[in-house]
Amino acid sequence: MKDLKTDIMYLTGVGPKRAEILRSELGVATYEDLLYCFPYRYFDRSRFYKISEIDSTTQHIQMRGWFVHFDLLGEGRAKRFVGKFTDGERYIDIVWFKGLKYIVGKYRTDCEYIIFGKPSEFGRRYNFVHPDVDLPAAEEQVAGGLTPLYNTTELMKKMFLNSRAIQNLQFAALKDLDRTLPETLPASLTTRRGMMSFSEAMCNIHFPDSGEMLERAKYRLKFDELFYNQLHILRTARLRQQKLKGLVCSKVGACFHEFYHHHLPFTLTKAQERVVREIFNDMKSGRQMNRLLQGDVGSGKTLVALLAMLIAIDNGYQTCIMAPTEILAQQHFATLSKLLEGMDVGLALLTGSTKKRDRDRILPGIADGSLRLVVGTHALIEETVVFHSLGLAIIDEQHRFGVAQRSRLWIKNVSVPHVLIMTATPIPRTLAMTFYGDLDVSVIDELPPGRKPVKTVHRFDNKRAQLFDFLRDEIRKGRQVYVVYPLIQESEKMDFKNLQDGYRLFSEVYPEYQVCMVHGKMKPQEKEAAMQQFVSGEAQILVATTVIEVGVNVPNASVMVIESAERFGLSQLHQLRGRVGRGAEQSYCILVTSYELGDDTRTRLDVMVSTNDGFRIAEEDLKLRGHGDLEGTQQSGYGVFLKIASLASDGQILQEARDIAADILNNDPNLERPENQILRERLRSLFNLKTSWGLIS
Numbered sequence: 001m002k003d004l005k006t007d008i009m010y011l012t013g014v015g016p017k018r019a020e021i022l023r024s025e026l027g028v029a030t031y032e033d034l035l036y037c038f039p040y041r042y043f044d045r046s047r048f049y050k051i052s053e054i055d056s057t058t059q060h061i062q063m064r065g066w067f068v069h070f071d072l073l074g075e076g077r078a079k080r081f082v083g084k085f086t087d088g089e090r091y092i093d094i095v096w097f098k099g100l101k102y103i104v105g106k107y108r109t110d111c112e113y114i115i116f117g118k119p120s121e122f123g124r125r126y127n128f129v130h131p132d133v134d135l136p137a138a139e140e141q142v143a144g145g146l147t148p149l150y151n152t153t154e155l156m157k158k159m160f161l162n163s164r165a166i167q168n169l170q171f172a173a174l175k176d177l178d179r180t181l182p183e184t185l186p187a188s189l190t191t192r193r194g195m196m197s198f199s200e201a202m203c204n205i206h207f208p209d210s211g212e213m214l215e216r217a218k219y220r221l222k223f224d225e226l227f228y229n230q231l232h233i234l235r236t237a238r239l240r241q242q243k244l245k246g247l248v249c250s251k252v253g254a255c256f257h258e259f260y261h262h263h264l265p266f267t268l269t270k271a272q273e274r275v276v277r278e279i280f281n282d283m284k285s286g287r288q289m290n291r292l293l294q295g296d297v298g299s300g301k302t303l304v305a306l307l308a309m310l311i312a313i314d315n316g317y318q319t320c321i322m323a324p325t326e327i328l329a330q331q332h333f334a335t336l337s338k339l340l341e342g343m344d345v346g347l348a349l350l351t352g353s354t355k356k357r358d359r360d361r362i363l364p365g366i367a368d369g370s371l372r373l374v375v376g377t378h379a380l381i382e383e384t385v386v387f388h389s390l391g392l393a394i395i396d397e398q399h400r401f402g403v404a405q406r407s408r409l410w411i412k413n414v415s416v417p418h419v420l421i422m423t424a425t426p427i428p429r430t431l432a433m434t435f436y437g438d439l440d441v442s443v444i445d446e447l448p449p450g451r452k453p454v455k456t457v458h459r460f461d462n463k464r465a466q467l468f469d470f471l472r473d474e475i476r477k478g479r480q481v482y483v484v485y486p487l488i489q490e491s492e493k494m495d496f497k498n499l500q501d502g503y504r505l506f507s508e509v510y511p512e513y514q515v516c517m518v519h520g521k522m523k524p525q526e527k528e529a530a531m532q533q534f535v536s537g538e539a540q541i542l543v544a545t546t547v548i549e550v551g552v553n554v555p556n557a558s559v560m561v562i563e564s565a566e567r568f569g570l571s572q573l574h575q576l577r578g579r580v581g582r583g584a585e586q587s588y589c590i591l592v593t594s595y596e597l598g599d600d601t602r603t604r605l606d607v608m609v610s611t612n613d614g615f616r617i618a619e620e621d622l623k624l625r626g627h628g629d630l631e632g633t634q635q636s637g638y639g640v641f642l643k644i645a646s647l648a649s650d651g652q653i654l655q656e657a658r659d660i661a662a663d664i665l666n667n668d669p670n671l672e673r674p675e676n677q678i679l680r681e682r683l684r685s686l687f688n689l690k691t692s693w694g695l696i697s
Helices: 015-026 031-035 136-142 154-158 163-176 187-193 198-206 211-243 254-262 270-283 301-314 326-339 356-368 403-411 429-435 461-476 499-509 524-535 570-577 599-610 614-625 651-667 674-686
Strands: 041-044 061-073 080-086 091-096 112-117 119-122 125-129 132-134 146-149 290-295 318-322 347-350 373-376 390-396 418-423 440-444 455-460 480-484 515-518 541-544 557-562 588-593
Touching: 015 154, 031 163, 112 125, 112 136, 132 136, 146 163, 163 198, 198 211, 211 429, 211 651, 211 674, 254 301, 270 290, 270 301, 270 418, 270 440, 290 301, 301 318, 301 326, 301 390, 301 418, 326 347, 326 373, 326 524, 347 356, 429 614, 429 651, 455 461, 455 599, 461 480, 461 557, 461 588, 499 515, 499 541, 515 524, 524 541, 557 570, 570 588, 570 599, 570 614, 588 599, 599 614
Parallel strands: 091 125, 290 418, 290 440, 318 373, 318 390, 347 373, 390 418, 455 588, 480 541, 480 557, 515 541, 557 588
Antiparallel strands: 041 146, 061 080, 061 112, 080 091, 112 132, 119 125
């Protein structure tokens, strides 16, 4: 008896060779895997077209008719098989270039066929290349209305596993399973919500009975996916709260007060004060803090982080801040050293390039607790680094660290430290609920006083003379300029001006000023020397790649020029823009592009010009790119790979799913009631993780 776990090799039409291709190309190993390969769009095959209706706008259509004759034409690679097809009124060529040994002799002239495909134009005449060809007997299966289209690869097509073949396999799999699949949700839930059964949804997603049934099937399967995602996240968070006792940091002591009253560079904003209170309440609660701190570039996250670290230090614990790059770690160290000047905190910097003599001093200081605040990169998670009593770990730009990497920090401690994750990339609500749904979230939604919003403009690269004049005026006022390029070296595929050309160009245009260059392939010492030139004001123009995306703070830099801005995503453009606007003067971000732009690119640039709101930008980015492309979303530790739901468009379903999951857990935290056994078993099969990353962060 075949069931969902049956090896795909045993499905009619597959066999060992095709099974291997399905495994390697689509990750399909079982019947269940195949059924979860959902169509990405549907064609309406409820009507038949006439050849006379075809024009340049025609998409996929189907026709009914017969072949008049066949010809084998050309030699070698130009060899093709052509069938003259008629609908009784006009004629059109059906052409095959590949797999001719399977096609020649397959079709006859005394038989009616259904042709389905997209017509193409060649030599002012239309034809069909490699269309689907079926006998009228298959009409019920192929021409019954909405027909699915499946993703395939070139390797699959070589094995004749095109979209149509996948459709046939879906039909065979559902038939083998008698179109009956085990239910995945309690009957009380599906009845109350008026949802179709899981079996009905799976049948209708692959072979819709109607447009209405397809929409109901989509809703049921999207709900399923998002519901179990949320149930898992919420349950893991509750388990962590039960199992992990937090280090109690109940007092605000001498270090905090000395800094707050004598070293604070400016009055905290209301948002910063609120977030510090939220963090302190967590740290003194006896529960382990797992908090995500969101704040736009320049909103003052580092200052909030420092206050949290001083609370930990006042309570006898060590603290660390882990950054994804050496430049950012050095920037944090320089900022904290300046802020803590004159205070006896015990501060150190540990990165991959820390010299041996410094390591020999720093590592014992970490081990005996005399160094209480350590700034570093992934070097902090090396085995040689042993903390005496780590009480608070702060991860900056956390999407750049894998969850397994982060876990190595906690293993270093007898007790699990409090965790504060900082990100300057505003996270859309649906993403936060999905990928950080087990974290408490704090948002700094207010910029420090005196900051002026950055003015953003879009300029085409044929207006470069005006741009050069504007930059010269800004430099004369004593300001500095960033110029960012997307590439380092020439690329055959992309005709963008590269970094070296840009460096030469700006050096020639501004011979009276100092121009320096920074990119990821430079040695750390060279990079640091060039950055120092710019930070000190010795250089007026910094030409760079996106290595300056995070962490560099030069208040005097008032202009950010982004060359080939069409090559950057919205969030990246916003991050780069955040490098300016750090002083009291008006700052500018100039997006330079070629004249020919696609619709999505124009939308991206329009959003950048119209708003400085990082959350609106993040929402737009999610709509344009989908969650799978956003940085870090595959590192959540939950293995969230959504197959049918979209975080960009299914926010309402996600909220419903989360609310219902929360209600169920409130009433039955361990899912022990009989009606919830189905949920418990489904969770176990979906999230059978060897390591409970949710207990890490």
